[in-house]
Amino acid sequence: MLTRAAIIIFVLASLRRVSSKFPPTQQYPYQQELDHGGHATLYWNYDDTYITMELHVKSTGWIGLGISPTGTMKGADIYVGWVKDGRGIITDRHGVGNEFPPLDKVQNVELLLAKEGEGGWTVLKFRRTIDTCIDDDLQITRTTMQFIYAWAKEDPVGNELKPSDKHTFKGKRDINLLGHLNVEKTAFPPGEQHQKFRVTSGGVTLPPQETFYFCRLVPMPDVSEKHHIVRIEAVIQSGNEALVHHMVINQCAHPLPAGALVNQSGECYSSTAPIDHANCVQPLFVWDQGNAANQFPTEVGFPFGEAGDPKYLLLEIHFDNHEKHAGIVDDSGLLITYTSQLRKYDAGMFSTGHLMSELTMIIPPGAPSFPIGGYCSQKCITDSLEASNMEEIRVMAVMSHTNDLGENVTLHHYRGEDELPYLTNDLSDDFNKRLHFLQEEVVIKPGDTLRAICKYNSMDQDKFTYGDKEMCVVYAFYYPRTKLSVCQTQPTIKAMTDILLKYGVNSRYLRPRPTAFSDQNWKMIVDSSEGKNVDQILNEQTWNETMISMLSEQLSSSRVMHICSSGSTRIATFMDALVVTNPYVPSPKVCNVTINVTLHGEAPRLAAYPGFILIHLAIIYFVL
Template sequence: MRIFVVFRLFLPLVMLIKKSDGISSHIQPFAEYDHSIELQTNVADLWWTVDDIERAILFELHVKTTGWIALGISPAGGMKGADIGVGWIDQSGNVHFQSGTNIVIFAFGLVDPDICRFDGDISYHDNRRGSQMIPLRFYANPPIDEKFAGLDSFEFRMNNYRVPSNETTYYCKVFKIPIDYPTKKHAIAYKVLINPDNRDLVHHFTLSECDPSTTFNDANLPEGVCDDVVQSVKMCTMDTVVGWATGGQDIVEYPEEAGYAIGGELAIKYYMIEMHYDNPNLASNRIDSSGIQFYIGKQLRPYDLGRIIFGTLSTPFDLAIPPQVNRFIVDCYCPPSVTQNFPESGITVVLAFPHTHLQGL
């Protein structure tokens, strides 16, 4: 697939125009694009469109600087192995461009390189850089909020959590379902609530049911860095209800025949969010209240949604990859006891959440 890049620099003293949500550039893009994202607040914005017929991707990058800017596609978020393009406009108005996964990296400088000087190469960008996992392809057309207007709903969210300036943080928080439904209800859709300013931090999260036999103090529900509260939340880690990662849809609607059952005589009262924050730039003083919202249907549907989880636990005993191997396949098997309750007609899979972090299939 071919990749085309349109670079633009923008200055703060320009006419304000209508812009997309989360976009800070005051300059209108050259063309209409299918997708856009703010890479760095008030500094860098990216637009792109995937053309499957021409097998090409057109990017447009806006960066608030008067020097050079760069955009690349990286296999792991760094410069090694990345395909990078660098562009700038010199003092005479001449345009220069040098070409050097789905992880987009970008950088910029404060001055243009002087290619006439012996030492006029592009200077090091210091901390004027960033990377972000972006799904360049979108395979579904999610519904809009207005479709669920008027429905009852509830949500689970982080409570102004101050994300540590560590590269990786797993934070666990237990919730009690906020509404006590006397009869069974069906959740028919959910919406992922990621703080707009923290799209670069929230890598993925899971929402799990807590074992019905577990009791908690409702006035002091467990929360904290997952490794620190592992004993308190160990009964809330296995039965995953929802999984979301970068690239997933923000709104998911269940099929019209089925819903996620809550309330009534069901014993599930507590849930836990395990939130993975990815902070490669070691940003500090970032406050997050991301989470999830469920929409409750007005009528019960014919079927309750079920879940099946299979794979390999990420422990040294279960998943050990030998060093210096180019290819390593991990096999996992489901014993007959897992599928013994399946109907003879089989099951219908309506959602899937494959997840192997940065690499794997």
């Protein structure tokens, strides 16, 4: 089963920033520069069935596009095209490893236009169905996908791509092709007046290290009455596009704790951070290379300016400086648009999933898909809605977050004994900290339950991984706003100790008072009868498929501690594990649309001719 998605794009480019000699052939709502240098730009549009893409490349060589479950050639759904002797050519292929990709038996990409122009530019316009339902093809999903690009200097020598037609460069780019709010639903209301403020790094000098988490504490605009934030977008310093991996902007508790350094910056999660992250845990917005701007629906705005609203923001930027260059100065950040003309609804955000804990989140080594989850109980949802005198809320976007081992996050939705369709089932290769807009808003009512299940691949690990390295959280962005902020669970300490007793740990050293576990982990808790800590004892076990399955079942059925935070009130309760009576079964795919495509066409004319399908099939037959 495919669990991750990536896009592979092969392009020819140079090393300096350039501009295409061709404007796009139509107006596109979405576009993305691929290589950070202006050598390749992708424009696209889509409907319920098809996605149309137009690729502009500083190249007179071949160009290809594909979707990969691994971010490599292996298992990729690849499209390769070029313009030669006035003819546009496109082929549908699949990757079988780090080698030449063979042709698919069924060609499912339609070349609409192909042309070359002065300055060495090539334009290919093509379309495919979002899901072809064919084994060699992969579905384009509403999640962020990795774009990996490369280029060759020339077209194939003959009329067909051969193993000798090598690319000369490759790189990566993340884009969310389908996960966008409807443009009409998010348009600014006529006559709405706006103001803007920037939250940037202030000109940080990056250290010569591969990964750097930078934090800056900044005040929100000083307003005396309620305002609405209606749009948030990235402002990336020119030339640093490849360095800025993602940005998170969190709201901070008010008043600030002693020692907080307003307008100061430092390395996140360290002694130089301007504020303890524990005081700024509620995200307002998340941006990464795969996300466009966040523009709220026309009737919705994120409120600030009232008594009790946050007055400070913590900007966190994750820099990826793979080459460890020294002396790079960056002033990237976010541009926030707001208005004093209040909209109908306030937006809000709450988190669900597994509480952050080194003691209760444990992942054994050698597991291909180890599930860990947490949920938001029907009582917490009901109490929050009733306290706000609301009959329902509407979730418009979600953001999933795990760390290195996370491969899939699903947000389940239950009403009574029935499970409803998933809010999200994120199968992308690198979905973390990405804001995904739902195709349709999901209504949450009193009595509903939400459950996040994260799956982790620890096949390349030889030791246990704990909650200091991994996490499982889903943030739900919704309206109208309630006071609900945190709704998460974790196994109780007693449940965890009962489980670990089954794996060779002496009981005398696992039953201190619960407070004795504060700020501890299994590496600190020593079983003196063995002279080893709990982590060492666990890692001495042989974690085969049976053991891993048993541990998974014990964790998922354990009694839990549930945290429901609403405003300044934080309620902890203990309850039995969630039991699902009628699980959701997705409807089978309906596949009744297939594109039978030419391999060759005249450029720059349209290159799909339905009347020549038999000729096309003959060409495919002889090529194969």
